Amino acid sequence: MSSASSATSFDSRSFLATLTDAPGVYRMLDAAGGVLYVGKAKNLKRRVSSYFQKTGHSPRIALMLQQVAHMEVTATRSEAEALILENTLIKKLVPKYNILFRDDKSYPYIGLSGGTFPRLFYHRGGFDKKSRYFGPFPNALAVRESIQLVQKAFLLRTCENAVFAHRSRPCLLHQIHRCTAPCVGLISADDYATDVRLAELFLRGKHSEVIDNLSARMSEAADQLKFEDAAMLRDQIKSLQAVLHRQYVSSTREADVDIIAAVVEHGEPCVNLAMVRGGLHLGDRAYFPQAVGGAEAGEVLAAFVAQHYADKPIPARIILSPWPLDDALEGVQAGRHAGPAKNEMERAWLAMAENNARLAMTSRKQANTRSGSRLAALQEALDLSDPPHRIECFDISHTMGEGTVASCVVCVDGAMKKSDYRRFNISGITGGDDYAAMRQALTRRYAKVGAGETANTPDLVLIDGGKGQHSIARDVFAELGLDHLQSIGVAKGEGRKPGLETLFVHGRSEPLQLAMDNAGFHLLQEIRDEAHRFAIVGHRARRAKARGHSKLEDIAGIGPARRRNLLAQFGGLDGVRAATIEDLCRVTGISRHLAEAIYTQLRS
Structure with missing residues (x-):
C-alpha cells in the first residue's frame, strides 16, 4: 500500500x-x-x-x-x-464517479436433476452438485419457453420429486404427449436416459448432433418395421427443426455470442445485453446504472463489461458498441473474444440491441412518470406529509396451518424492488394462527429497526388483512418503539372482489374506502397482490420440501393416505406432533399401536 x-x-x-x-x-x-x-x-x-x-x-x-x-x-x-x-x-x-450496476446474480437457468429419472426444472440461485445447469438466460420467459420446447421434444418430466414419488397413474402431461410417465413405469430407465442425453446435447447447442441422432433412430425403426416409433421420431425432428428455423437469427453456426450495446440519451444511460446460445437468440435484458454523473456511452459500457464478466461465464464471442473501449477489457479474460460487429449478421444483432436499449429507456421514463402520479395520489388520499419513498407489505400463506410462510415485499419510489423481498418461515405457533404468524414476521423484520438501525426503514407498512391483523401490527410497533411508523390494514371486500377493499389507516377512527379509479389505490392493490403471490410461492416450496420427506414417512405403516388424513385432521405436522395418543387414534386408519409409534417417534 x-x-x-x-x-x-x-x-x-x-x-x-x-x-x-x-x-x-x-x-x-x-x-x-x-x-x-x-x-x-x-x-x-x-x-x-x-x-x-x-x-x-x-x-x-x-x-x-x-x-x-x-x-x-x-x-x-x-x-x-x-x-x-x-x-x-x-x-x-459506492464511489461518486464509478458507474455502478445493480449486483444481480440471479440469472435464471435450466436444470436437470440427478437420479434415475432426471427432472427438467427452472432454477435461480446457488447450484446443487447433483444437478446439471444450462444458461444463463437473459430472463425467465426465455427459460420457460426453452423448457416447454425441450419437454415437447424429449418428453422429460417436470414434476416435483414429492409428486413423482407418489403418483399411481399418469398425469395430464402424459395424456397431452409432454411426458413419457416414468413415474408409473411407462418408459424404461435406459430409454429415458437416452432422451435425457439428447436433451442435454440440445441445451448445450449441439442441435445438428441431436437431429442426426434422431434421424438415424428413425431410419433404424423404419427398417425394423416399427412404423409407429418411426413416425414419433419424425414428428420429434420436425418439431425441433421448426423451432430452430424460427429462432435462428440469420445464423447457420451454432454459436455462443453476447451482444452488448450502451446508449446515452439526454444524460440517461442504458446497457442492453442480448444472448445468443447455440445459434438461438434467447432475448435480451436492459440494465440501468445506479451512479452515472454524466458518463459517456463508452464509459458506461466499460463499467458494465468489467462488472458483468467478473463472476459470469464468458461466451466464445462478445460484440460491443461503442468500440474501441480503451482498457475496458483490462483484467477480463474476455478481451480476446470481444470486439465490434464484423459482418452483416452481427451488425443486425447489434442494431437490435441498440434499438432495444432505446425502447427500454422510453419504457422506464413512462413507468417513472406513472409511479410519480400514483405516489402523489396515495399521499393525497392518506393525507401524508410526503409521498412514501419505501413501502413494505406483509402477507401470510399456509394450507390448513401447514408450511406457514410470511412474505415481505418492497416498493421503492413506486416500483417493486425484488432484491429487498424477504420471506419468513414461521414456526412455534399453533397451525392456522394468522395473528401469531404476523406478529412473528413483523417482530423479526423490525427488531433491528427498533434497536436503532435506520437503513431501509419504511415510510409506510401495508398489512394484508383486516382490523385484527392491523391491530397486531400496531402492538408490535409499540413494543419495538416504532409507533411513528405509518401503517394500513388492507381488508378484502365483499366476495373478495378487487376494488372493494377497506383500508384501516393508523390514526383514523373510521375505515377508508377509496374510489376504484384512484391511482394511489391501484398502487396499494398492486403491492398487496405481489405480497400475496410471493407468500404463496414460498409456502408451496416449503410445503413441497416438507412433503418431499416428512417425518411421518419414517414411521412404518404410514403411507400417503394415512399421512394425508393426519395432516388434514391436525392442520399440519406441528398439530400431529402436539396430539395425544387418544387424539391420534380418532384418525381414520390409525390403530392404537400405530398411534403410539407416531407419538413416540415424533418426540424422539
Whole structure:
C-alpha cells in the first residue's frame, strides 16, 4: 500500500514516481477522505499516469480530477485479483464517479436433476452438485419457453420429486404427449436416459448432433418395421427443426455470442445485453446504472463489461458498441473474444440491441412518470406529509396451518424492488394462527429497526388483512418503539372482489374506502397482490420440501393416505406432533399401536 497527499492539491508527479508496474487497484480520494473513484489496472503506473499526462478527458473525468487530493493503490498478484478487488470495493464504497450496476446474480437457468429419472426444472440461485445447469438466460420467459420446447421434444418430466414419488397413474402431461410417465413405469430407465442425453446435447447447442441422432433412430425403426416409433421420431425432428428455423437469427453456426450495446440519451444511460446460445437468440435484458454523473456511452459500457464478466461465464464471442473501449477489457479474460460487429449478421444483432436499449429507456421514463402520479395520489388520499419513498407489505400463506410462510415485499419510489423481498418461515405457533404468524414476521423484520438501525426503514407498512391483523401490527410497533411508523390494514371486500377493499389507516377512527379509479389505490392493490403471490410461492416450496420427506414417512405403516388424513385432521405436522395418543387414534386408519409409534417417534 502506498499513498500521497497535499493540503491543497494533489502532487501527481511525485506520486507517479513511486508507482509500480504491477497489476492492482487504485483509489482516488477527495480532501475529506471520501472515495471519488476506484479503478483496476494491468499496469498501475501506466494506467494512473494516463489520467494526469493525457488531455481530452470527458467532462466527468475532468471534474473528478479537479477534486483529487489523495490516491491509494493496492498491488495484486494478477489481473484477475485486481478485477475481484475492484468489484468488491465499488460495491462496498459506492464511489461518486464509478458507474455502478445493480449486483444481480440471479440469472435464471435450466436444470436437470440427478437420479434415475432426471427432472427438467427452472432454477435461480446457488447450484446443487447433483444437478446439471444450462444458461444463463437473459430472463425467465426465455427459460420457460426453452423448457416447454425441450419437454415437447424429449418428453422429460417436470414434476416435483414429492409428486413423482407418489403418483399411481399418469398425469395430464402424459395424456397431452409432454411426458413419457416414468413415474408409473411407462418408459424404461435406459430409454429415458437416452432422451435425457439428447436433451442435454440440445441445451448445450449441439442441435445438428441431436437431429442426426434422431434421424438415424428413425431410419433404424423404419427398417425394423416399427412404423409407429418411426413416425414419433419424425414428428420429434420436425418439431425441433421448426423451432430452430424460427429462432435462428440469420445464423447457420451454432454459436455462443453476447451482444452488448450502451446508449446515452439526454444524460440517461442504458446497457442492453442480448444472448445468443447455440445459434438461438434467447432475448435480451436492459440494465440501468445506479451512479452515472454524466458518463459517456463508452464509459458506461466499460463499467458494465468489467462488472458483468467478473463472476459470469464468458461466451466464445462478445460484440460491443461503442468500440474501441480503451482498457475496458483490462483484467477480463474476455478481451480476446470481444470486439465490434464484423459482418452483416452481427451488425443486425447489434442494431437490435441498440434499438432495444432505446425502447427500454422510453419504457422506464413512462413507468417513472406513472409511479410519480400514483405516489402523489396515495399521499393525497392518506393525507401524508410526503409521498412514501419505501413501502413494505406483509402477507401470510399456509394450507390448513401447514408450511406457514410470511412474505415481505418492497416498493421503492413506486416500483417493486425484488432484491429487498424477504420471506419468513414461521414456526412455534399453533397451525392456522394468522395473528401469531404476523406478529412473528413483523417482530423479526423490525427488531433491528427498533434497536436503532435506520437503513431501509419504511415510510409506510401495508398489512394484508383486516382490523385484527392491523391491530397486531400496531402492538408490535409499540413494543419495538416504532409507533411513528405509518401503517394500513388492507381488508378484502365483499366476495373478495378487487376494488372493494377497506383500508384501516393508523390514526383514523373510521375505515377508508377509496374510489376504484384512484391511482394511489391501484398502487396499494398492486403491492398487496405481489405480497400475496410471493407468500404463496414460498409456502408451496416449503410445503413441497416438507412433503418431499416428512417425518411421518419414517414411521412404518404410514403411507400417503394415512399421512394425508393426519395432516388434514391436525392442520399440519406441528398439530400431529402436539396430539395425544387418544387424539391420534380418532384418525381414520390409525390403530392404537400405530398411534403410539407416531407419538413416540415424533418426540424422539
